[in-house]
Amino acid sequence: xxxxxxxxxxxxxxxxxxxxxxxxxxxxxxxxxxxxxxxxxxxxxxxxxxxxxxxxxxxxxxxxxxxxxxxxxxxxxxxxxxxxxxxxxxxxxx
Numbered sequence: 001x002x003x004x005x006x007x008x009x010x011x012x013x014x015x016x017x018x019x020x021x022x023x024x025x026x027x028x029x030x031x032x033x034x035x036x037x038x039x040x041x042x043x044x045x046x047x048x049x050x051x052x053x054x055x056x057x058x059x060x061x062x063x064x065x066x067x068x069x070x071x072x073x074x075x076x077x078x079x080x081x082x083x084x085x086x087x088x089x090x091x092x093x094x
Contacts, residue, residue, distance in 0.1 A: 022029055062069040074080040081087045 021027070025031075063073065079087060079089075
């Protein structure tokens, strides 16, 4: 009888220890899932940054080698013009 009671208590303690480690501890299912989601988010961010870097590398190469692209950027973003050209700036009304 005493052995059955001890086995019952040991089973209950084991059950609660297993539940603790599965759902509450540092390596619990909940923490592992949260870590997994965080990892996916970081991987997406890394991929986005890689695409941005690739885009910047392409633009840098264009700015170094493509004079037509350089001229386009100078005209659009910097408002520059060739000699004897007039630049008109349109101001939108309120």
